[in-house]
Amino acid sequence: LEAGGACSMQVEKKLDNLKEKEEQSKERVSSDTSLCTLAFPSISTADFQFDLEKASEVIVDAATDFVQKHDNVRLVLVDLSQKSRILSLVKDKAAKKSFDSSRFFTFVGDITQLHSKGGLQCNVIANAANWRLKPGGGGVNAAIFNAAGEALQHATKECADTLRPGNSVAVPVPSTSPLHQQEGVTHVIHVLGPNMNPMRPDCLKNDYTKGCKVLREAYNSLFENFATIAQ
Numbered sequence: 001l002e003a004g005g006a007c008s009m010q011v012e013k014k015l016d017n018l019k020e021k022e023e024q025s026k027e028r029v030s031s032d033t034s035l036c037t038l039a040f041p042s043i044s045t046a047d048f049q050f051d052l053e054k055a056s057e058v059i060v061d062a063a064t065d066f067v068q069k070h071d072n073v074r075l076v077l078v079d080l081s082q083k084s085r086i087l088s089l090v091k092d093k094a095a096k097k098s099f100d101s102s103r104f105f106t107f108v109g110d111i112t113q114l115h116s117k118g119g120l121q122c123n124v125i126a127n128a129a130n131w132r133l134k135p136g137g138g139g140v141n142a143a144i145f146n147a148a149g150e151a152l153q154h155a156t157k158e159c160a161d162t163l164r165p166g167n168s169v170a171v172p173v174p175s176t177s178p179l180h181q182q183e184g185v186t187h188v189i190h191v192l193g194p195n196m197n198p199m200r201p202d203c204l205k206n207d208y209t210k211g212c213k214v215l216r217e218a219y220n221s222l223f224e225n226f227a228t229i230a231q
């Protein structure tokens with residue numbers, strides 16, 4: 001019985017993987033490599049425990065405003081799993097707005113392997129950073145610093161030492177970095193979002209008036225930095 005259970009779990013896992021691949025290849029067909037593309041994770045909604053419903057509203061408003069004002073750029077919200085709730089919320093809210101959906105969409109994949117595994121070329125990726133701009137700490141921050149190697153740590157240090165909530169800093173990825181060589185990523189933009197986790201610095205203690213304001217500032221700062229790179 002046990003063996004059967006394990007076996008059916010494996011089958012389910014394989015089916016999940018197949019579905020994810022199918023979804024990724026659908027996106028591949030719609031990808032337009034002539035547009036400068038920013039891939040970004042949902043800032044603050046995992047380790048920093050920001051409410052997903054509220055975050056999805058901020059993301060959709062900030063992203064649709066941005067693509068309506070700027071030509072020749074694309075924004076892609078990325079998360080690791082097909083079951084990601086933030087991706088579903090954003091997709092549902094975005095569908096209710098009228099804008100060019102080829103210029104803002106969601107994508108399932110690892111943000112450090114979008115080109116090699118997902119077939120999606122993104123010149124710029126965003127990082128949900130910590131205030132010290134240090135590697136580690138789990139989540140997307142650890143993934144990006146690991147994938148980029150030490151070159152990104154040095155390049156980051158040259159641009160900034162710390163970051164305040166709501167701010168971002170754009171760092172050119174050295175051409176020696178695997179992230180540049182294998183994925184074609186030329187810049188990482190570190191973003192510090194609002195924190196609702198009492199175990200982390202600067203916790204906003206559930207103050208969502210301030211939280212939503214700081215999250216919007218964080219996305220505005222990220223998109224402005226991206227627009228400068230895209231010019």
Ligand code: AR6
Binds near residue numbers: 041110140
């Ligand atoms: N690719 C794409 N999305 C990812 C990946 C990945 N490799 N890894 C995680 N996500 P989080 P935060 C998604 O916790 O809430 C760190 O320790 C994840 O599912 O990385 O802003 C830093 O050092 C979620 O949707 O960022 C900070 O101290 C999103 O990325 C703190 O966590 C953000 O999750 C920042 O916390």
